[in-house]
Amino acid sequence: MRKTHLLILFTLFNLLTISATTWAQEVPTPELFLTPIFQVNYGDATADKPQSKSWTINQEQWLIVADEDGPKLWKKEGQRWTSQREVNRAWENLPSKADVLNKGDEVHVVLVEACDLNVVKMVYSPGTKQYKHQWNAILPVPAECHSIETATLTQDSNNSYWVAADMNEKIMVWYSADGEDWSEPFPLADDINPDDISLIVSLEDQISVIWSNQDTQSINERIHYDEDAPQVWSELRVVQQGDSNADDHLNATVFENGEMVLVTKNSVDQIGSPQFVLRIRDRLGEWTNIPFENLTAEHSPSRPIINHVESGQIFEIHAVKNRVTNRYHISVNEVKKKNGGWEFKELVQLKTEINGKNGDATSSKASFKPEEAKLIFFSDELGNVYSFDIDHIIKK
Structure with missing residues (x-):
């Protein structure tokens, strides 16, 4: 009799354990429906890859988005976002797509559209808690330019400024000692696909330019050491080549120890195969390359970005299209090193009420500070802009 009771108890325990495990595996990712923080007259206002458009100063959050008559600066004041009219008047009719570099009280922004490249400078006043526009510099663009998709900006350890952009199936860089007077562009690559783009990143005593080349199925890099003359760059370094691993989706974050994590999309586009690559x-x-995020019959992931908290937490964010309903959401994921490999855990799905596209996630070029808000942004094709603070998830 006792053996029978023990057998029953053991069976019940196993059933409960299996049920608990199954339940834990089936718990869905939390969903959160967002309302816009504001609207502009420009669809996909947070585009374009791989630009960073937000920053924090003195616990204040700032954002630059595109609009029909030029870029717009916005500031979060309490629970509202307010357009900064004085700066925005100074930016009327400038190129709309922005990449932001902030350092102390100064902000430099590269603005791009068609074959037009500008760099503007703002200075922050702690007294008024506002930015003041200082100047606008036009970068020299050759007359034969027929297309520039996107551009990014950085600063090296000598406080010199650099811009990288795709132009006419080439990867071009511009140099400035002060951010205002710019060199003629010089090419780092002249064989890219018209769909390819680049990213420029500041590392320890060097500048890295990374780009996709879909014709050669490669992710490539060239390095400029800060001690060298501006035109002196390393030979081509191939991060990875073959297996359709290149596409025009690039974004990076640099750790405090000097390591960089790059997230890219590939061109595999096969059900059950990874669409993204984490590159360390x-x-x-x-370089170490880790494929992740499968394409499924239902979900198509795209446009990944990455950032981290100075304490070490890594977050990857991307858009997902539901291939059945044609609805979109933004997937927020934590990336952890675990058991000699890497774990990608989805924390939340951000959704909106519109039926059209949501995407073009963006964040800050600088890492998140533990004590500050960790804001990400995205937009839709109607000009609505959305915001989410990752702290809402990680501090629960």
Whole structure:
């Protein structure tokens, strides 16, 4: 009799354990429906890859988005976002797509559209808690230019400024000692696909330019050491080549120890195969490539970005199209090193009420500070702009 009771108890325990495990595996990712923080007259206002459009100063959050008559600066004041009219008047009719570099009280922004490249400078006043527009510099663009999709900006350890952009199936860089007077562009690559783009990143005593080349199925890099003349760059370094691993989706974050994490999309586009690659560059310039995020019959992931908290937490964010309903959401994921590999855990799905596209996630070029808001942004094709603070999830 006792053995029978023990057998029953053991069976019940196993059933409960199996049920609990099954339940834990089937718990869906939390969903959150967002309302716009504001609207502009420009669809997909947070585009374009791989630009960073937000920053924090003195616990204040700032954002630049595109609009029909030029870029617009916005500030979060309490629970509202307010358009900064004085700066925005100074930016009327400038190129709309912005990449932001903030350092102390100064902000430099590269603005791009068609074959037009500008860099503007703003200075923050702690007294008024406002930015004041200082100047606008026009970068020299050759007359034969027929297309520039996007551009990014950085600063090296000598406080010199650099812009990288795709132009006419080439990867071009511009240089400035002060951010206002710019060199003629010079090419780092002249064989890219018309759909390819680049990203420029500041590392320890060097500048890295990374780009996709879908014709050669490769992700590539060239390095400029800060001690060298501006036109002196390393030979081509191939991060990875073959297996359709290149597409025009690039975004990076640099750790405090000098390592860089790059997230890219590939062109595999096969059900059950990873669409993204996490690429880790150590301080010696060696790369490790980790594929992740499968394409499924229902979900198509795209346009990944990545950022981290100075304490070490890594977050990857991307858009997802439901291939059945044609609805979109933004997937927020935590990336952890675990058991010698990498774990990608979806924390929340951000949704909106519109039926059209939601995407073009963006964040800050700088890492998140533990004590500050960790804002990400995205937009829809109707000009609505949305915001989410990752702290709402990680501090629960």
